[in-house]
Amino acid sequence: MSASSPDFILEAVDIEKSFGATSVLRRADLRIARGEIHALLGGNGAGKSTLIRILCGLLRRDGGTLRVDGQEEASPNAIAVVFQELALLPHMTVAENIYLPHRHRGLERVRAAERREEARAALAQIDETLAREALDTPVAEIDLHQRQLVEIARALSSGARLLLLDEPTANLTFAESERLFSILRRLASRGIATLIVSHRMNEIRAVADVCTILRDGRTVVNRQPLTELSDAAIVEAMGQKGAMRAETAHAAIRATAGTTVSIEGPGLSVTLPPGSVLGLAGAPGGPSRLIDTLIGANTDLHWRIAMDGALRHFAVPAEAVRQGVGYVSGDRAEKGLLVTLPILDNVVAAARIAGRRWFAGRREARVTQDALERLAIKAGSIDDSPLTLSGGTQQKLLLARWLERIPRLLVLEEPTRGVDIGTKREIYAIIRDMAARGAVVVWWSTEFSELTEICDRIVAFDLRGTVSGVIEAGNISEVALARATGMAA
Amino acid sequence: MTDTIAGAHRDADSYHAPRRASLGVRLLRSYRTEIAIAVAIILIELVVSLWSPQALSYGNIANIAQASAPLILMSLGVFLVIATSGIDLSVGSTFSLTGMIAGLALSGGMAWPLACFVALGVGLVVGAINGGLVTFVGLAPFVVTLITFAVGGSLAFVVTDGHSIAILDPDFWRLNGGELVPGLANYVLFCIVAVAALEFALRKLVLGRWIYAIGSNDKAARLLGIPVWAVRFGVYAASGLFASFASLISLSYISNSEATSGANMMLQAIAACVIGGASLFGGTGSAIGAMLGAVMITVIQNGVNLIGINSFWQGSVTGLVILIAVLIDRLTKMRA
Numbered sequence: 001m002s003a004s005s006p007d008f009i010l011e012a013v014d015i016e017k018s019f020g021a022t023s024v025l026r027r028a029d030l031r032i033a034r035g036e037i038h039a040l041l042g043g044n045g046a047g048k049s050t051l052i053r054i055l056c057g058l059l060r061r062d063g064g065t066l067r068v069d070g071q072e073e074a075s076p077n078a079i080a081v082v083f084q085e086l087a088l089l090p091h092m093t094v095a096e097n098i099y100l101p102h103r104h105r106g107l108e109r110v111r112a113a114e115r116r117e118e119a120r121a122a123l124a125q126i127d128e129t130l131a132r133e134a135l136d137t138p139v140a141e142i143d144l145h146q147r148q149l150v151e152i153a154r155a156l157s158s159g160a161r162l163l164l165l166d167e168p169t170a171n172l173t174f175a176e177s178e179r180l181f182s183i184l185r186r187l188a189s190r191g192i193a194t195l196i197v198s199h200r201m202n203e204i205r206a207v208a209d210v211c212t213i214l215r216d217g218r219t220v221v222n223r224q225p226l227t228e229l230s231d232a233a234i235v236e237a238m239g240q241k242g243a244m245r246a247e248t249a250h251a252a253i254r255a256t257a258g259t260t261v262s263i264e265g266p267g268l269s270v271t272l273p274p275g276s277v278l279g280l281a282g283a284p285g286g287p288s289r290l291i292d293t294l295i296g297a298n299t300d301l302h303w304r305i306a307m308d309g310a311l312r313h314f315a316v317p318a319e320a321v322r323q324g325v326g327y328v329s330g331d332r333a334e335k336g337l338l339v340t341l342p343i344l345d346n347v348v349a350a351a352r353i354a355g356r357r358w359f360a361g362r363r364e365a366r367v368t369q370d371a372l373e374r375l376a377i378k379a380g381s382i383d384d385s386p387l388t389l390s391g392g393t394q395q396k397l398l399l400a401r402w403l404e405r406i407p408r409l410l411v412l413e414e415p416t417r418g419v420d421i422g423t424k425r426e427i428y429a430i431i432r433d434m435a436a437r438g439a440v441v442v443w444w445s446t447e448f449s450e451l452t453e454i455c456d457r458i459v460a461f462d463l464r465g466t467v468s469g470v471i472e473a474g475n476i477s478e479v480a481l482a483r484a485t486g487m488a489a
Numbered sequence: 490m491t492d493t494i495a496g497a498h499r500d501a502d503s504y505h506a507p508r509r510a511s512l513g514v515r516l517l518r519s520y521r522t523e524i525a526i527a528v529a530i531i532l533i534e535l536v537v538s539l540w541s542p543q544a545l546s547y548g549n550i551a552n553i554a555q556a557s558a559p560l561i562l563m564s565l566g567v568f569l570v571i572a573t574s575g576i577d578l579s580v581g582s583t584f585s586l587t588g589m590i591a592g593l594a595l596s597g598g599m600a601w602p603l604a605c606f607v608a609l610g611v612g613l614v615v616g617a618i619n620g621g622l623v624t625f626v627g628l629a630p631f632v633v634t635l636i637t638f639a640v641g642g643s644l645a646f647v648v649t650d651g652h653s654i655a656i657l658d659p660d661f662w663r664l665n666g667g668e669l670v671p672g673l674a675n676y677v678l679f680c681i682v683a684v685a686a687l688e689f690a691l692r693k694l695v696l697g698r699w700i701y702a703i704g705s706n707d708k709a710a711r712l713l714g715i716p717v718w719a720v721r722f723g724v725y726a727a728s729g730l731f732a733s734f735a736s737l738i739s740l741s742y743i744s745n746s747e748a749t750s751g752a753n754m755m756l757q758a759i760a761a762c763v764i765g766g767a768s769l770f771g772g773t774g775s776a777i778g779a780m781l782g783a784v785m786i787t788v789i790q791n792g793v794n795l796i797g798i799n800s801f802w803q804g805s806v807t808g809l810v811i812l813i814a815v816l817i818d819r820l821t822k823m824r825a
Contacts, residue, residue, distance in 0.1 A: 297712060321714030335712055338705040340772030343507075345698055352695045353714040360693050365509065372507055379507040383515055401713075 009034045009069060009162050009193045010055065010079070016063035017050055017217075024050045027064070029219040030212050032162060035191040037184055039204045039226070042214035043238050043420040044392035048197055051214065052164055055195075056081045069161070080155030081164040088147055090140035094130075095119040097139055098154045122157035123150065126183050145176040149183070156192070163187070166197045167418050173283045173446065173463075174482070181207040199420050200447065201231055213237045235421060258438025259324070259408040265290070265303040267467035268459060272440045277431075279455030280444035282468075282485040286461030287413075287444040294411050294442060295327045296320035307408060321353045326407030326439070328398045330417030336398045337386050343397065344368045344382045350401040371400040375430060392423035399430050406434055412443040416450065428454055448478040460484030522766035522818065526781040530788055537792035544795050557787035558665075558676040559584075559739040561780050563754055564761035565687055566731025568779035569724040571762050572691075574704040574771025575623065575630040577725065579615055580732040580758055582641030584751025587611045587736035589645050592654035592746030601661045609733045615641055616729020620722035638755070645748040654746040665741035676738055680780065683731075687776035700724060704771025757786055760807065764814040785810065 010032040017025040025047045032038045042048045053059040055066070056079050068078050088097050098119035116135065123131035126149050134142055139150065148168065155163055163184075169177040184194050184207060198204055204211065205226055213221035213234065221229070221237045229237075258274025272278055280287040292298040294305060296314030305312045307323065314320040317327075329335040338346050345360075347368045352360070368382045375396050379389060386394055395415060402410060412431070416424045431454070435441050445451050451458055458476055462468040462485060469484045510518070517524070538544040563580050570577040587608045594604035615637055622633040667675045691697035699720050702710045711717045732751075740746060763769070764785055765778025786807055793803050 295712065316714075316716075317712050318714035318716055327712060329712075334706075334708055336706075336709050338702045338709060338772070340705040340768075341698070341701055345702065349698075349702065349713050349715075352698070357695050360695055360698050369506065369509070376504050377507075378504065381507050381509055383509065383518070 007033050008067075010195075011067040011070075012051070012055065012064065013066075014064035015051065015054060015061050015066070017047075017054060017059065017061055023217060025054075025061075025217040027218055028214060029222055030055075030195075031223055032193050032195055034161070035188045035193055036210060037188050037194045037196065037208045038223075039208035039211040040195055040197045040214070041204070041211055041221075041234065041238060044390040044423055046214040046238070047217040048214055049166070052081070052166060052195075052197065055079060056164060077158045077160060079162045079164065080158065080160035081166070082148060082151045082155060082168065083166075087151060088139045091138055093136045093138055094123070094142065094150050095135045097150055098122055098157055118157060119153070123153040125156060125187075126153050145172050145180070148172075148180065152183070152187075156187075161192055163192065163194045164197075165194060167199070168196065169198065169200065169203060174448075174485075177203065199418065199424075201234070201421075202449070215239045238420070238422075259307050259440065260309075261409050261440045262306045262309075263290070263294075263303065263442075264306075265467070268470065270457065270459070270470065272442075274438045274440060275435045276457070277435055277441040277443060277455045279451040279458035280442065280461065281448065281451055281458055281481050282461030283463050283465070284446075285463075285465030286467065289465065291411055291413055291442070291444060294320070294409065295325055318353065321350065322356075324354070324405075324408035326350065326402040326410045328395075328402070328410070328412050328415050330395070330414035330419075332391070332394050332398065335413075337394060339385065339387055341385075342383045343372075343379055343386055343389075346386050346397055347371055347382075347400045348404070351404045354405050367404055368400075371403045374403065375400050376426070392419040395419055395427065396423070396430070399427065402434065406437045406439050408439065410434055410439045410441045412441065412445075414445055415443070416445070416447070424450070448481045451481065452476050452478055520775070520777070521821075523775060523778045523781055525817070526765065526778065526785060526814075530781065530785050533785070533788055533792060537795055540797075541795040544792065549791070549795070553784070553787055553791050554677055555665075555674075555742060556791065557784050558680050559735040560754060560757055560761060560783040560787060561680045562683060562735035562738060563732050564758040564765075564779040564783045565683055565776055566728035567755075567758040568762045568765070568767055568774060568776060569687075569700060570630070570728045571759070571767050571769060572700050572704045572771055572774055573721055573724050574707070574769075575721070575724070576634060576759070576769070577619065577728045578631065578634040578755055579619060579637035579641055580728060581751040581753070581755030582638045582645065583612050583615045583729055583732040584736040584739075584754055585645035585748055586615070586641045586648070587733040588740050588746040588750045589648045589654070589748055591737060591740055592656060593648060595656050595658045595661060596654050601658050601664070604661075605664065605737055608737055609730060612729035612731070612733025612736075613726060614729070615732075616726035617722075619729065620725030623725060624718040624721045642752075645751075649746075649748070651748060653748070656740065656744040656746065661741055662744070663741075665738050676742070679734075679738065684776050684780045691776060696720070701772050704773075706772075757807075758783070760811050761786055764811055766818065782814075 008031050010030065012028070012030045015025050015028045016023070028047060028051055030040070030051065040048055040051070050059065054061045065072070092100065095116045099115040120131050120135055123135065130146055130149060134146065139147060142150070152163060168180060172180065188194065196204070196208060208226055210223050210225050211221065211229070211234075212219060212223060215238060260271060260273050262269070262271040270278065280290065289300045290303055293300045293303040296317045296319055299314065312323060314323070314325070338349065344364060348364045351357070351367070365382060372379060372382065377389070377393055377396050377400065379393070386397055389397060399415070410431070416427055419427065431441060443451070443455065455476065456473050458471045458481065459467060460469045460471060460481060471480050471484065509515070534544055543549055563584065567577050567580055590611050591604055591608035594607050595601060599607070619633050619637055622628050623630050663675070665676050669675055670678055691700065699710070699715050702713070702715055703717055703720055707717055736751065739750065761782030762774060762779045763782070765774055765780070765782035767774025767778065789806050789810060790803050793800060793806055
């Protein structure tokens with residue numbers, strides 16, 4: 001093993017960590033050179049999140065050595081994690097968010113003008129327009145992708161030389177992601193390294209130089225240039241051989257029974273026979289309004305929904321659920337999981353509503369058990385908290401809700417967000433199965449590759465949120481989608 | 490054995506279906522907090538009996554049961570609200586106001602069962618106001634119940650201009666001390682029935698699961714189709730009703746209405762829920778836990794009296810116990 005080298009901003013060697021009896025990291029290695037963009041890959045449960053939490057000091061390691069800048073006792077500010085939006089104070093201005101957190105002496109007077117200038121300088125390194133126009137705007141009023149940039153500015157102003165980005169593009173459009181990447185490249189040229197965790201292969205190839213792959217808590221690929229690794233080699237290293245095997249060419253699913261759903265609205269009129277899968281593509285604004293209408297969360301009167309020819313108007317989600325509308329969001333923490341309730345309640349919650357049940361009966365344990373087995377969900381027990389499951393497994397759990405009674409209309413909002421390739425395949429299979437059993441599926445995703453693979457028809461929304469076109473089965477391609485949504489490279 | 494959806498089975502060999510422990514083990518696990526409190530209560534009693542042997546006498550235990558009954562009933566209602574991640578600060582005022590209204594009705598010659606119904610109406614009205622402002626107007630539970638706490642507390646003085654009322658009805662004691670079931674005083678019976686019914690509802694009725702679901706993640710609960718507003722409204726109404734009922738049980742024993750009777754009870758009821766394992770963020774705890782928490786608070790008060798410590802220390806001891814309870818809870822959860 002090489003001695004500590006000044007070229008590395010971070011050297012983590014033989015890191016070990018276990019939680020109770022489960023060892024999550026067993027001798028994981030990660031070395032990051034100054035000014036490189038480094039991808040950390042691995043399946044769900046490989047230990048990526050745990051490793052990151054150890055690197056930024058949120059968790060204590062059980063064993064191994066960690067050197068930052070060649071020193072064991074690193075300055076706490078050298079590594080900064082860029083969280084998704086959550087770490088900002090929404091009511092304070094952009095400038096305050098950048099400078100406040102780094103002032104440890106609480107009694108010191110805030111020299112506002114001076115600090116504001118520091119904040120401006122930090123933000124200008126990243127985005128001059130934002131620095132010029134939004135410095136005094138409350139964070140709550142700027143866009144999600146702009147908040148991310150504010151977080152990066154904050155990290156820079158505190159002297160960070162390594163940024164940790166966990167799934168940074170999960171909520172970004174293609175164009176926004178591209179912008180983020182170009183910023184990261186610019187920072188890299190100034191010696192600031194980035195560790196990026198993502199499940200999107202295209203993206204990783206576009207932005208990262210080298211990668212480290214974890215599998216079962218061990219480093220299986222250590223600092224390899226991405227140009228030397230094929231997609232297949234990466235997938236194999238992650239332990240998901242077979243996941244890449246293309247599904248048997250997917251013929252349009254023809255369900256024998258089910259409900260025909262039609263959707264009419266500005267610029268759109270589609271009729272969806274049972275078993276069809278309609279994709280929604282584009283920036284969040286447009287698709288989310290249609291989805292909220294479909295599930296009764298927030299009705300937009302521009303959209304008209306009919307089931308088997310009868311017009312349906314859902315004032316609250318309960319009505320939609322009773323009419324057989326199922327919903328799964330990739331935003332598990334916010335819109336999906338009941339975290340303090342056991343897995344059982346999480347699975348049967350929907351059937352209780354749809355079936356107008358009064359009793360939480362004995363039968364439910366069996367139903368839950370069956371659902372978990374059918375979806376091959378690895379859980380200790382149906383009485384455990386859903387938080388004991390990895391992110392991808394939690395996502396499968398949300399789908400399990402709709403297995404007992406197949407919904408007439410299944411509405412999916414980025415159901416594979418933050419999920420590894422292998423689990424994505426499983427989720428596709430589950431959804432195909434539900435379609436084959438008569439469900440009409442409406443699926444919004446920001447990943448064009450997944451839409452092109454699964455959908456019969458795709459509605460594209462442009463950046464203003466209006467329908468810009470319907471792409472029929474024969475013409476679906478990532479290029480066509482990029483053109484229609486304005487999110488092209 | 491069920492068939493797995495094609496493709497959902499990534500690595501068939503390594504997959505094990507989740508197993509379920511036996512019912513006994515599951516009950517032990519899900520009630521471990523409650524069991525720990527019950528053990529702690531017994532330990533406290535044993536320690537107290539070192540100083541004062543009558544601590545374990547039948548008379549003293551009956552005393553504890555009598556003294557804890559009103560707090561138990563109030564804590565059950567507060568627990569329902571806390572389980573939905575709300576809070577009810579108004580229960581103490583409701584308790585006082587109910588006592589005064591019941592006192593007025595009884596001294597005005599109303600038959601006692603009828604007076605009880607009127608008094609329960611007080612709790613229902615206050616609870617409905619709380620629930621209405623929280624669910625329909627969308628105000629924060631803390632603020633809403635702070636308002637009804639203040640108004641209710643002052644109305645308790647207003648209705649009799651601050652005078653206390655002695656209850657002269659010769660039969661009203663039956664509500665508390667009578668024996669609907671021979672050999673079992675009503676106050677014990679009511680507590681047992683209320684705890685058992687709530688515990689059953691919370692675990693075995695879909696409605697009960699909804700209460701936890703709302704406390705766990707109200708956005709997800711709404712999207713699932715759970716009638717969030719109706720359940721929320723219901724728990725505040727129930728909390729008011731329980732506070733009024735607690736007040737009647739207490740009044741039936743003490744036979745004297747005072748406008749300050751419930752002054753300390755709101756904090757004690759919240760403390761009882763917290764000791765019993767409820768999180769103020771909602772979604773956890775149990776009715777049995779709230780009951781045991783209330784018993785523990787009473788046992789501490791009783792012990793402080795028996796040992797002969799100045800009763801001004803009661804609050805400090807209770808505070809210490811709450812601290813210990815939440816620390817133990819935190820530690821066990823960190824390890825899990």
